[in-house]
Amino acid sequence: MQELKENNVLQPAMPSSWNEESKPHKFCPGCGHGIILKALGEAIDELGIKDQVVFGCDIGCSLLSWDFFACDSVQTHHGRTTPVITGMKRANNEIIGIAYMGDGGGYAIGSQHLFNAAVRNEKITIILCNNCNYGMTGGQMAPTTLPGMKTETSPYGRDIEQTGAPTKGPEMVAAVAPEGAYVARGTVANVRQAKGFIKKALENQMAGRGISFVEILSGCPTNWRTNAKQTWEFIEKDMAQYFKVGELRVPQVKEG
Amino acid sequence: MAKVVKVALAGEGGQGVQSIAEILAEAANDEGKNALYIPNFGVEQRGGVSIAFVQISDGPIGAPKFQKADILIPLSPRSVKRTQMYAGKDTIYVYDNSLIQEGEVNDNIIGLQYFDVTPPCPTAEQPNADLPADMIAGEPKTCSFTKPGQGVNPADIPEVKKVIAIPANDIAKNEMHPRVFNMIILGAVIAATEVLPLDTIKKALDTKLGDKFKENPELRTMNFTALDRGYNLIKSAM
Amino acid sequence: MAEVSLKGEQRVFMTGNEAVAWAAVAAKVDIMYGYPITPQNEIMHYWTRLAPKYGKRFLQVEDEISAGFTTLGGVMSGRKAFTATAGPGNVLMQESAGMAEMMRLPIVYIIQQRGGPSTATVIYAQQETTLTCFGGNGEGHRIVYSTATHQELFDYTIKAFNSAWTYRFPTFVLGDGYQAKMREPLTIYDPEERGQTLVKPVALVGENIKGKQFKHLRNTYNTEDELYEVVMANQRDWDAMAPKVVEWDQKGCEDAEVIFVTHGVVSRAASTAYDQLRAQGKKVGYFRPITVRPFPDEQLGAAVKGAKKLLVAESAYGQLLKMVKTALYGSNVEIVPMLRPGVGITTEEIVEEYSKL
Numbered sequence: 001m002q003e004l005k006e007n008n009v010l011q012p013a014m015p016s017s018w019n020e021e022s023k024p025h026k027f028c029p030g031c032g033h034g035i036i037l038k039a040l041g042e043a044i045d046e047l048g049i050k051d052q053v054v055f056g057c058d059i060g061c062s063l064l065s066w067d068f069f070a071c072d073s074v075q076t077h078h079g080r081t082t083p084v085i086t087g088m089k090r091a092n093n094e095i096i097g098i099a100y101m102g103d104g105g106g107y108a109i110g111s112q113h114l115f116n117a118a119v120r121n122e123k124i125t126i127i128l129c130n131n132c133n134y135g136m137t138g139g140q141m142a143p144t145t146l147p148g149m150k151t152e153t154s155p156y157g158r159d160i161e162q163t164g165a166p167t168k169g170p171e172m173v174a175a176v177a178p179e180g181a182y183v184a185r186g187t188v189a190n191v192r193q194a195k196g197f198i199k200k201a202l203e204n205q206m207a208g209r210g211i212s213f214v215e216i217l218s219g220c221p222t223n224w225r226t227n228a229k230q231t232w233e234f235i236e237k238d239m240a241q242y243f244k245v246g247e248l249r250v251p252q253v254k255e256g
Numbered sequence: 257m258a259k260v261v262k263v264a265l266a267g268e269g270g271q272g273v274q275s276i277a278e279i280l281a282e283a284a285n286d287e288g289k290n291a292l293y294i295p296n297f298g299v300e301q302r303g304g305v306s307i308a309f310v311q312i313s314d315g316p317i318g319a320p321k322f323q324k325a326d327i328l329i330p331l332s333p334r335s336v337k338r339t340q341m342y343a344g345k346d347t348i349y350v351y352d353n354s355l356i357q358e359g360e361v362n363d364n365i366i367g368l369q370y371f372d373v374t375p376p377c378p379t380a381e382q383p384n385a386d387l388p389a390d391m392i393a394g395e396p397k398t399c400s401f402t403k404p405g406q407g408v409n410p411a412d413i414p415e416v417k418k419v420i421a422i423p424a425n426d427i428a429k430n431e432m433h434p435r436v437f438n439m440i441i442l443g444a445v446i447a448a449t450e451v452l453p454l455d456t457i458k459k460a461l462d463t464k465l466g467d468k469f470k471e472n473p474e475l476r477t478m479n480f481t482a483l484d485r486g487y488n489l490i491k492s493a494m
Numbered sequence: 495m496a497e498v499s500l501k502g503e504q505r506v507f508m509t510g511n512e513a514v515a516w517a518a519v520a521a522k523v524d525i526m527y528g529y530p531i532t533p534q535n536e537i538m539h540y541w542t543r544l545a546p547k548y549g550k551r552f553l554q555v556e557d558e559i560s561a562g563f564t565t566l567g568g569v570m571s572g573r574k575a576f577t578a579t580a581g582p583g584n585v586l587m588q589e590s591a592g593m594a595e596m597m598r599l600p601i602v603y604i605i606q607q608r609g610g611p612s613t614a615t616v617i618y619a620q621q622e623t624t625l626t627c628f629g630g631n632g633e634g635h636r637i638v639y640s641t642a643t644h645q646e647l648f649d650y651t652i653k654a655f656n657s658a659w660t661y662r663f664p665t666f667v668l669g670d671g672y673q674a675k676m677r678e679p680l681t682i683y684d685p686e687e688r689g690q691t692l693v694k695p696v697a698l699v700g701e702n703i704k705g706k707q708f709k710h711l712r713n714t715y716n717t718e719d720e721l722y723e724v725v726m727a728n729q730r731d732w733d734a735m736a737p738k739v740v741e742w743d744q745k746g747c748e749d750a751e752v753i754f755v756t757h758g759v760v761s762r763a764a765s766t767a768y769d770q771l772r773a774q775g776k777k778v779g780y781f782r783p784i785t786v787r788p789f790p791d792e793q794l795g796a797a798v799k800g801a802k803k804l805l806v807a808e809s810a811y812g813q814l815l816k817m818v819k820t821a822l823y824g825s826n827v828e829i830v831p832m833l834r835p836g837v838g839i840t841t842e843e844i845v846e847e848y849s850k851l
Contacts, residue, residue, distance in 0.1 A: 019708075054571075054700045059714075067710045072699035074570060075712040076563070077593055083560040087567025087575070088700060090553050091525050095571060095700040116556035257769055278677070285507040285679050294676035318766030320672045320759065323842040 015041030017050045019070040026064040030231055032188040032218025033061060036129055037068055039195035039216075040098070043202055044071070049096050054088060056081040058101035058110070061135040065100060079110025086113075086122050096205060097124040104134050106215075107143035107167040114169070114213075118177040121210040125201045128169060128213070131220040132239065139223030143167035146242055151223075166242060173213045174248040180210025183249035187217040189236045190245070197247065209251045217243055258315030261451050262322045265441075266307045266339045267331035272438035277308030280445055283452055283460035284312040294320040305338045312451045327448045328416070331424075331441065332356075333408045343414035348448055350490065352441075354425035355407040420448070420493045424486065436482035443486025447494070454487055500684040508680070510673035513644045514578070514604055515540030516682050517651035522692055523602075524573035525551040527564040531583040532616035533671040534606040538578070558583040562590025565601050569594075570711070572697025574655055578604035580671070582613065584622050584629075591664050592630030596713040598728070600658035600695070604651065604667045606674040609836035618671035619836040620758055620809040624816070626666050627787040633725065635732045637665040637739055638787040640758040644680040647673060650784075652685050652692075659693040661735045668786065670809075672759050672838060736788035743782045746772060747797040750779025752851060755794070755806045755818055757783050760839045764807060767844040778848065786814070791821035798827050803851055807832040807839055 005011065014020060018041050027033045044050055053071040057063055059078035066075035076084045085097035106114050106128040114126065133151050134140040141154040144166050148157040158166075174183040182204040186194030194216055201212035217239045219231045226234060263280070267273040274295050281293035289312055296307040311317045324344030330336045331352050343349060413419055422444060428437040446454050458480060462469065469476040500520050508516075514537050518526065526545070528538040542552050555561050561577045568575030579587055584605055594601045607622040609615030628634040637657050639650040651667050658665040685692060699709055715721040743761075745768055747753055754764040761782040768780040781797050783790050798804060804827055808814040811833045818829065832839070832847050 019710075051704055051706055052700075052702050063714060066712045066714070070708050072708050073710045074699060075710075075714055076566075077589060077713075080559065080563045080590070080593075083555065083563035084567040084570070086555075086560075087527060087553075087564030088571040089567075090527075090551065090564065091568035091573035091575060092571040092697075092700055094702055097700075112556050113560055116560070257773055281677060282507055285505075290679060291507070292676060292678040294672060316766075317678070317762075318841045319763035319838065320676045321838045321840055323840050 015045045017041045017044040017053075017069055017071055019067055022067040025068060027061065028222045030219060030221040030228065031061070031135075032131060032216070032220070032235075033065065033129055035188040035191060036127065036194065036216045036218060037065055039191055039198050040100075040127065041069065043195055043199040044069075046199065047202055047206070049202065049206070052094065052096045054085065054095050054097050056085045056097065056099045058099075058105035060102040060104055060137075062100050062102050062105065062129060063136070079105045079108070079113060081105065082110055082113035082117050082124075082126060085124050086117055089122065089124050093123065093208075096202065098202075099124060099126045101126070101128050102135070103128065103130045103132070103142045103144040103167070103169070107169050114173065115176065118173045118181070118211050118213065121178045121180055123205055123208050123210065125205045125212040126214070127198060127201070128215045129218045130169070130215050130239075130243065131218040132166075133220055133223050135220050135223055139220070144169075144243075146238055168243065170213060170215050170248050173211070177211050177213075177249065180204075180251050181249045182210070182212040182251055183214075184247040185215045185217070185243060185245050187235060187240060187245050188219065189217070189232065189240070193245075200250075204251060215243075217245065258313050260311050260313040260315070260317055261327070261449050262325050263310040263312070263327045263329070263445065263449055264307060264325040264339065264342045265310070265329045265331070265445070266305055266335035268305065268334065271306075271331050272441075273306055273308045273331065276438050276442045276445065277310045279442060279457065279460055279464070280452075281310050281312070282464075283456045286460055287452055287456050289314055289451070290317050292317045292320055305332075305335045307335075307339065312449070327445065329441065329445060329448075333406065333412070336408050336412045340414050343416050345415070345417060347416040349413065349416040349419045350444055350448055351408055351413070351419070351421055352424050353408055353421035354423045356405050356425050418494070420490060422486070422489045422493075424489075427485065428482070432482055432485075433478060436478055439479045439482035440486035440489070443483040443488075444490045447487045447490035454483065457483065500682060502687075503681050503683045505679055505681050507677055508644070509536060509675055509677050510644050510647050510669055511536035511606070511675070512540045513647045513680055513682070514651050514667070514669070515544055517648045518576060519544050519548055519550070520648070520682065520685055521652045521655040522574065523550065523576055523655065524695075525553070525568050525575045527553050527555055527561045527568065527575065527577045529555055529558050529561045529579070529583065531558070531580050533608055533674040534578040534580050534604065536674070537604060537606075558586035559589060562587040562601075562603070563593075565603070566590055566594055566599050569599050569601055569695070570698045571700045572695050574659070574695050576602040576604065576655075578606065580606045581608040581610055581622070584625055588625065588629035591636070592632055593713055594664040595630060595632050595635045595728075596724070597711055598662040599664065599698075600655075600662050601664050602651075602654045602658050602667070603664070605669065607668065607670040615836060616671065618809065618838055620670065620760065620813065621835060623668065623757070623786060623808075623810060623813040626668050633729065634787060635663055635728050636787055637661070637663050637785065638668050639666070639741075639784060640668040640786045641673065642759055642761045642782070644673070644678050646784075648680055648682055652690075656691075656693045657739055659695055661731070661739070663732065663735065668758060670759055732788075739785060740788045740790050740793070741784035742790040742793050743780075743784060744793075744797050745780040747779035747781060747801070749777055750801050751777040752803045752805060752848060753779035753781050753798055753801045754844060754848075755781050755804050755814070756808065756839075757786055757814055760807055760809060763839050763841045763844050766841040767848065770841070770845060771848065776848075783817075786817065789817050789821055794818065794821045795825065798822065798825065801827055803828045803830055805830050805832060805844070805847060805851070807834075807844055807847070809834050809837060809839060811835040
């Protein structure tokens with residue numbers, strides 16, 4: 001961690017796994033990505049795995065994290081971070097592979113990769129930011145857009161008769177992954193819990209037990225066109241009501 | 257330029273043309289010659305006729321397929337019809353004139369992607385009960401067909417240099433064993449192509465099937481007798 | 495599968511797919527990622543049988559998109575990695591090939607061309623030549639070896655890994671269904687025993703070294719100028735590399751009136767036609783690009799200087815022809831095309847086409 005005070009001014013506390021040169025980061029004000037990546041950075045610090053980590057980021061807003069960490073990082077294509085990190089881990093299992101993506105990358109264009117990585121119990125950690133829309137492309141409907149929610153491609157509200165119901169990713173992964181998987185859903189509204197989930201997900205990979213998947217509920221005030229109060233209300237009430245926060249799969253660790 | 261001998265074998269799925277071709281090409285290779293074998297695969301096999309192309313030479317071999325065969329051997333009435341284009345004025349034409357009907361191989365058996373028509377093993381220890389799943393229209397996927405039929409219509413036989421008819425299927429069925437049908441054909445191919453001594457094939461078979469032959473010496477005798485029979489059928493006709 | 499090994503030199507009789515699997519073992523490849531598609535399946539079949547004996551790995555993934563991207567992951571972690579595909583699978587793999595092009599990742603893809611477009615046939619074609627050379631939303635910064643014999647499939651698969659890791663451009667071996675499925679003799683060997691050097695892979699990320707300088711690999715750029723610099727730097731590297739990797743074969747072009755221009759398996763027919771016609775005293779020539787990318791432009795230009803006509807034969811409708819025309823821009827030699835999309839071309843057909851000229 002950097003010096004807390006500089007010229008007698010209190011500096012923001014940054015995880016040492018963060019790349020200071022790329023800060024302040026490029027996310028919009030009020031965006032949840034920064035909170036998730038801070039939790040991830042702290043987890044990396046606490047586990048002391050900075051030099052083993054390869055951080056892969058997808059396309060969409062998650063792409064803006066390509067130089068976020070002071071760790072080896074790879075920016076890939078939309079939906080393809082899961083296979084890139086999978087390929088890396090299969091070729092060199094000393095790597096701690098983290099695939100970071102949004103809901104479009106994980107549940108739409110890359111859903112076949114997520115599904116099959118889960119089925120194969122790939123020993124990687126996938127962290128997915130769920131903010132109910134495609135942020136970078138201007139707020140289109142995502143697999144996770146809530147029923148009735150207005151987006152650029154569902155201007156009259158998401159009609160689930162036409163578009164299906166929002167994807168419940170962790171539930172899907174939990175349903176298909178074999179023993180050894182760790183699956184949880186956290187929220188930026190409870191950072192301490194979210195960080196705990198992320199840390200457990202990394203530890204699960206380090207123990208070589210199976211796939212580790214954490215979805216984090218996050219906000220997108222720019223595209224939601226919400227103020228701070230509305231943003232938090234949406235994350236804490238609307239989203240949390242549909243997407244239940246908590247651990248879905250915790251591997252049984254044998255004693256002794 | 258060394259001469260390239262071009263052989264095309266055609267038959268119904270299960271008659272073993274691919275395994276005959278493969279043994280022939282491998283034996284030529286063992287003999288230090290250049291050999292090239294390519295099966296017709298994939299959707300080309302729709303309709304059931306399987307064709308194997310073999311080329312043997314002391315020099316380099318060009319394209320894997322060719323237009324006119326030096327030796328063309330269609331083994332069923334239907335393959336006689338389907339191989340017209342490979343027959344030329346210099347072709348030696350060997351066909352089976354047994355009065356049989358080909359088993360029906362339809363598209364759902366062939367599949368769209370890839371279907372290897374090599375039968376389970378033409379020289380496997382006999383008797384070998386065929387599973388219902390392995391039957392083609394009630395016929396076992398062996399190397400001969402037992403349903404009587406019209407046989408080859410002489411009008412379908414193209415104009416070639418020389419036509420030799422051998423009742424290989426009948427000989428196998430009546431005098432030997434249905435499974436040695438393709439050994440008779442292999443013997444005939446050796447005689448017709450005149451590029452390899454018969455002993456080379458016997459050596460190749462000994463290498464390929466050595467374990468089976470050791471287990472069952474009768475099988476070896478049976479196969480070699482069939483091989484000689486096919487060889488002599490052609491030699492006496494030429 | 496034949497019991498053979500790479501100890502000493504061995505003459506073997508096998509299919510092209512088997513030859514590729516053996517070549518990957520000979521090139522000391524660490525891992526193959528794959529997804530089934532005809533006619534390349536047996537590369538995976540043989541690799542999965544060989545791999546455990548040589549301490550190598552295999553991962554079967556969910557589709558060709560994933561097969562491509564896992565291969566990228568494999569090479570980024572410093573391992574020699576490859577995949578193989580054909581037809582629609584090659585189309586899906588272009589996304590990852592584009593990323594490898596931009597990020598200069600030394601991937602090796604084996605392409606056993608089948609008929610196209612769409613599902614078409616599982617048999618044979620040369621219709622993936624343009625796709626393999628120029629697929630993706632870029633400039634075709636790739637190396638593409640078009641093989642004609644099983645010996646070449648073996649030799650150039652080994653060479654592909656060396657070229658990829660030397661120049662860091664995606665490298666392809668362009669075979670086809672005929673080569674995949676036919677059997678012919680070749681000699682397999684351990685390249686190091688022959689004194690050939692195998693280029694060692696280097697990890698781009700993920701080396702566990704305390705306090706190392708981290709790397710950020712990306713394929714996205716914010717501004718036009720930033721992208722322009724990257725693409726032009728790649729172009730300059732590619733231009734500098736091209737004369738070092740370009741390969742071709744030619745016979746009798748010096749005094750030829752008609753020159754056959756073909757690539758891949760069709761050049762077997764052209765070569766035999768050349769031999770036959772020369773034996774009859776006909777003034778024919780034979781030219782074959784072995785690397786279709788980079789294309790031997792200058793070499794072709796020099797070879798056709800004295801010729802009256804070129805017969806360009808390919809199992810596609812003008813993919814090689816386009817490359818030949820580009821290479822010969824400004825030349826007034828007459829080009830006669832012989833275009834047979836998705837079907838094989840025999841020696842007899844080339845001789846016949848020649849006799850019509």
